Amino acid sequence: MTQPVRTAPTLAEVAAAAGVSRSTASRALNDSPRISEETKKRVRAAAKEVNFVPNARGRALAVGRTEIIAVLVTEPLSELFSDPTYSEFLSGITEELSESSYLPVILQASSTHERNRAREHFERRSFDAVIDVSPYKGSELLEVLCELGVPTVLCGQLEGHPYRDVFSTVYSDDEEGGRFAALAIKDRGRKDIVAVLGPQDNPAVADRLRGYRAVLGEDLPDANVIYTGWNSGDGYQAMHQILAREIAFDGVLCGSDRIAAGVITALNEAGLSVPADVSVVGFDDHEIAARCVPALTTVRQPLREEGHMAANIVLDMIKGAEPTTSVMHMQLIQRDSL
Amino acid sequence: MTQPVRTAPTLAEVAAAAGVSRSTASRALNDSPRISEETKKRVRAAAKEVNFVPNARGRALAVGRTEIIAVLVTEPLSELFSDPTYSEFLSGITEELSESSYLPVILQASSTHERNRAREHFERRSFDAVIDVSPYKGSELLEVLCELGVPTVLCGQLEGHPYRDVFSTVYSDDEEGGRFAALAIKDRGRKDIVAVLGPQDNPAVADRLRGYRAVLGEDLPDANVIYTGWNSGDGYQAMHQILAREIAFDGVLCGSDRIAAGVITALNEAGLSVPADVSVVGFDDHEIAARCVPALTTVRQPLREEGHMAANIVLDMIKGAEPTTSVMHMQLIQRDSL
DNA sequence: GATTCTTGTGCAACCGGTTGTACAATCGCA
DNA sequence: TGCGATTGTACAACCGGTTGCACAAGAATC
Numbered sequence: 001m002t003q004p005v006r007t008a009p010t011l012a013e014v015a016a017a018a019g020v021s022r023s024t025a026s027r028a029l030n031d032s033p034r035i036s037e038e039t040k041k042r043v044r045a046a047a048k049e050v051n052f053v054p055n056a057r058g059r060a061l062a063v064g065r066t067e068i069i070a071v072l073v074t075e076p077l078s079e080l081f082s083d084p085t086y087s088e089f090l091s092g093i094t095e096e097l098s099e100s101s102y103l104p105v106i107l108q109a110s111s112t113h114e115r116n117r118a119r120e121h122f123e124r125r126s127f128d129a130v131i132d133v134s135p136y137k138g139s140e141l142l143e144v145l146c147e148l149g150v151p152t153v154l155c156g157q158l159e160g161h162p163y164r165d166v167f168s169t170v171y172s173d174d175e176e177g178g179r180f181a182a183l184a185i186k187d188r189g190r191k192d193i194v195a196v197l198g199p200q201d202n203p204a205v206a207d208r209l210r211g212y213r214a215v216l217g218e219d220l221p222d223a224n225v226i227y228t229g230w231n232s233g234d235g236y237q238a239m240h241q242i243l244a245r246e247i248a249f250d251g252v253l254c255g256s257d258r259i260a261a262g263v264i265t266a267l268n269e270a271g272l273s274v275p276a277d278v279s280v281v282g283f284d285d286h287e288i289a290a291r292c293v294p295a296l297t298t299v300r301q302p303l304r305e306e307g308h309m310a311a312n313i314v315l316d317m318i319k320g321a322e323p324t325t326s327v328m329h330m331q332l333i334q335r336d337s338l
Numbered sequence: 339m340t341q342p343v344r345t346a347p348t349l350a351e352v353a354a355a356a357g358v359s360r361s362t363a364s365r366a367l368n369d370s371p372r373i374s375e376e377t378k379k380r381v382r383a384a385a386k387e388v389n390f391v392p393n394a395r396g397r398a399l400a401v402g403r404t405e406i407i408a409v410l411v412t413e414p415l416s417e418l419f420s421d422p423t424y425s426e427f428l429s430g431i432t433e434e435l436s437e438s439s440y441l442p443v444i445l446q447a448s449s450t451h452e453r454n455r456a457r458e459h460f461e462r463r464s465f466d467a468v469i470d471v472s473p474y475k476g477s478e479l480l481e482v483l484c485e486l487g488v489p490t491v492l493c494g495q496l497e498g499h500p501y502r503d504v505f506s507t508v509y510s511d512d513e514e515g516g517r518f519a520a521l522a523i524k525d526r527g528r529k530d531i532v533a534v535l536g537p538q539d540n541p542a543v544a545d546r547l548r549g550y551r552a553v554l555g556e557d558l559p560d561a562n563v564i565y566t567g568w569n570s571g572d573g574y575q576a577m578h579q580i581l582a583r584e585i586a587f588d589g590v591l592c593g594s595d596r597i598a599a600g601v602i603t604a605l606n607e608a609g610l611s612v613p614a615d616v617s618v619v620g621f622d623d624h625e626i627a628a629r630c631v632p633a634l635t636t637v638r639q640p641l642r643e644e645g646h647m648a649a650n651i652v653l654d655m656i657k658g659a660e661p662t663t664s665v666m667h668m669q670l671i672q673r674d675s676l
Numbered sequence: 677g678a679t680t681c682t683t684g685t686g687c688a689a690c691c692g693g694t695t696g697t698a699c700a701a702t703c704g705c706a
Numbered sequence: 707t708g709c710g711a712t713t714g715t716a717c718a719a720c721c722g723g724t725t726g727c728a729c730a731a732g733a734a735t736c
Contacts, residue, residue: 008463008486010722021686026724036684056462057404058722060395061691068443077429080419087419094415094446098455103464105406105443108432117436124394125346126441148346348692359716364694374714396692399721 009050018046029054068103069314070127072118074137076110083230084286085256085303086133089155092307093131100315102128109138119144129314131155136203142167151317153310159203168323170310174204177299177330178211181253181281184297186215188338190251190279193220196238196263197255200227205255208283212253220253230255235262243270250278257282257289260296264337280337294336302328347388356384367392406441407652408465410456412475414448421568422624423594423641424471427493430645431469438653440466447476457482467652469493474541480505489655491648497541506661508648512542515637515668516549519591519619522635524553526676528589528617531558534576534601535593538565543593546621550591558591568593573600581608588616595620595627598634602675618675632674640666 015025020043028035028043035043046052060066071093073080080086090106097104105127109115115138121127122144130145135154145152146166153168154161185193193216198205205227212220226241228234235254239262242249252267254260260282264274274280274294282289282298289296306328313324353363358381366373366381373381384390398404409431411418418424428444435442443465447453453476459465460482468483473492483490484504491506492499523531531554536543543565550558564579566572573592577600580587590605592598598620602612612618612632620627620636627634644666651662 008461011724012722022723023687023725024685027685030724034684039684053458053461055722056459056464057395057398057402058691059462059724061399061693062722062724064395064691066395077432078422078425081422081425084416084419087416091415098452103443103445103455103459105441107441114436117441120391121394121441123346123391124397126394349694350692360693361695361717362715365715368694370695372714377714393692396721397694399691399723400693400695402721 008055009052011052011054013050014043014047014052017050018043065128065318066126067101068105068127069097069311070105070107070118070121070130072107072109072130072132072138072141074109074132074134077108084288085284085301088303089133089307092304093311094307095304096308096311097315100311102315104131104311109141115141122148122150125150129153129318131310131314136201151314153314153317155306155310157203157207164323164325166323168313168317169325170306170313170328171326172204172301172303172306172328173330174207175211175214177283177301178208178213178253179215180211180330180332181208181283181299182212182215182220184332184334184338185251185253185279185281186219188251188275188279191219192224192247192249193251193253194224194226194242194247194249195220195253195255196226196228196235196242196259198228198230198259208255223247224249228255228259230258232258232262232265235259236266237262239263239266252278252280254280254282257284257286257292257296257298259283260298260337261288261292264292264294264296275337282337285331285333289333290335292337297335297338298333300331300333302331346393347390349390349392351388352381352385352390355388356381403466403656404464405439406443406465407435407649408443408445408456408459408468410445410447410468410470410479412447412470412472415446422626423622423639426641427471427645430642431649432645433642434646434649435653438649440653442469442649447479453479460486460488463488467491467656469648469652474539489652491652491655493644493648495541495545502661502663504661506651506655507663508644508651508666509664510639510641510644510666511668512545513549513552515621515639516546516551516591517553518549518668518670519546519621519637520550520553520558522670522672522676523589523591523617523619524557526589526613526617529557530562530585530587531589531591532562532564532580532585532587533558533591533593534564534566534573534580534597536566536568536597546593561585562587566593566597568596570596570600570603573597574604575600577601577604590616590618592618592620595622595624595630595634595636597621598636598675599626599630602630602632602634613675620675623669623671627671628673630675635673635676636671638669638671640669 011022011025015022025043028040094104107118109118118141129151131153133155135156135158146163153170155170157171195212226238228238252263254263260280264280267274267278272278282296285298285300289298309326349360349363353360363381366378432442445456447456456479467489469491471493473494473496484501491508493508495509533550564576566576590601592601598618602618605612605616610616620634623636623638627636647664
């Protein structure tokens with residue numbers, strides 16, 4: 001069991017065993033058309049024999065690729081884990097990349113220290129490409145990536161961004177999602193709407209609000225818009241604030257399903273019934289949405305598909321494809337909270 | 339802004355700029371004592387001048403190290419994200435590694451496909467070392483790592499494991515934790531105890547139960563032990579099962595804080611008060627524990643410290659240190675649920 | 677039978693660093 | 707002035723693959 005640490009066989013050994021040169025062995029294993037079937041067979045047998053696996057370091061240097069793709073994450077790990085949105089999206093990326101020979105690496109960049117380390121790795125060319133999961137933060141790194149010419153996909157719209165013709169972009173149409181939610185609540189006949197959104201500095205939040213406004217106009221006055229965090233606790237507190245103001249409202253648009261869950265709890269505690277007294281619409285179609293009581297009407301964001309798309313685009317860019325922009329579409333999920 | 343993709347400067351260019359040979363340039367930048375201060379200064383200036391950063395691929399091949407450490411995760415990403423335990427532990431690892439030049443890579447191995455990919459990467463020597471986060475699953479990979487002689491740390495005790503003198507191990511003393519919880523509930527005067535544990539195949543669960551038993555003996559009969567998942571929903575359902583049986587009990591030992599949260603909800607719904615009627619003890623000292631009503635008495639598992647330890651051990655092993663075993667100690671956190 | 681075209685293989689260079697060893701220059705000392 | 711010891715640098719090999727190009731052997735053509 002305690003195997004002696006035998007040193008891994010190299011291509012030279014395979015070549016010797018097969019009685020050919022290193023170059024022929026390499027070509028045979030890479031299935032080059034210039035090598036006869038006969039020889040290929042012999043080389044493959046020899047490789048199998050000595051248990052040869054090409055060394056990643058040698059190969060990387062020779063082909064100029066590490067076959068590693070960095071998934072740049074600007075949130076601290078704890079936040080990343082508390083927001084199930086990321087899980088879905090990251091799953092999409094890794095799912096798709098696992099079909100290729102590329103290995104995704106989650107690279108954290110929340111602290112300055114981490115960002116410096118990330119920068120260093122970029123400069124050392126440790127990765128063939130980068131998928132930036134939250135590009136509206138940490139733009140120094142984008143500058144570095146641009147300068148280095150590393151193929152990069154931004155996951156999210158960067159308003160008026162200077163990298164349009166350098167980086168690819170994948171994003172869900174948040175404004176459209178906002179319109180869907182607002183239309184649904186309007187069709188239900190609600191007139192006095194409150195919005196409990198995520199953080200004010202988040203561009204997706206701004207887009208969704210724009211969508212709400214496009215449909216609702218004056219039915220969603222400025223005073224009724226609250227910015228908060230993404231958690232149910234945040235939704236709960238925000239709704240308490242609103243109730244304390246004693247304004248009249250019959251509909252709540254929420255920035256996330258978790259916010260909506262907190263909002264519903266607060267409404268129930270205040271003796272208000274959902275959806276009889278107040279309609280509530282969430283966002284994300286997170287797992288929690290279907291389990292809410294009542295089950296939450298929400299806007300589905302195709303996160304997993306977005307991950308697939310990001311991975312595919314980045315793979316294409318490595319092969320030399322031009323940067324592209326890809327918009328994913330939202331979908332209203334009708335349930336009982338409306 | 340659209341920078342032309344200038345190819346990165348190599349050591350040869352630095353050497354030329356400084357008017358020295360490549361070897362001298364390399365030694366100067368690595369601060370070798372054999373190079374004069376004078377020359378070092380000149381080389382450093384030249385490197386700064388042309389913006390030189392050593393290429394990771396070339397360096398990796400030369401020094402025989404990739405400076406990448408794989409963090410092997412056997413759980414699917416969704417489970418990983420739903421269990422805050424991992425967040426804390428992974429943070430500990432990355433925190434510690436970020437002090438070194440090593441880059442941690444989260445490597446998933448839940449599906450067979452993923453395990454094959456992981457195996458391949460191991461054989462290609464893509465990583466200098468491995469931290470296995472849940473070693474009691476996917477033992478084929480352990481076999482491969484052993485055979486390849488890759489420095490490996492197992493996070494968790496492997497019962498009667500065959501790799502004792504090959505791999506290092508870091509684990510929290512779950513049996514001790516079980517004893518702490520059981521002692522606390524016994525000191526409170528509780529006599530009829532129920533245990534709602536995690537999955538039966540989890541070795542940590544078995545250890546904790548052993549700790550409970552060592553203290554409680556017949557006060558925790560076999561019939562009162564329930565195995566379930568780690569989530570609050572699981573705790574909720576388990577407690578409903580117990581209540582349906584109409585057995586007498588005055589204390590509940592839970593396998594996780596989330597289980598405990600579900601248990602408390604179920605107890606409250608059944609009109610039982612915590613801690614007046616029933617005492618509840620959790621496990622993990624997860625964030626949720628302090629926020630429970632009543633605040634949860636629980637056993638703190640030093641996850642972050644465990645991550646630090648795992649990272650340090652693996653770094654030592656890369657430098658050639660012998661495998662070691664390190665046991666972390668549990669701590670009872672007294673709150674109000676007892 | 678000599679010439680040209682194919683086909684398959686090997687030599688050697690290359691990717692971008694690090695490092696063992698030889699050698700030249702400077703120094704101290706007899 | 708001549709010797710060995712010391713210091714700083716360069717040459718060349720190496721890590722483990724890939725690949726451009728030259729070349730030999732055999733087939734096809736004249």
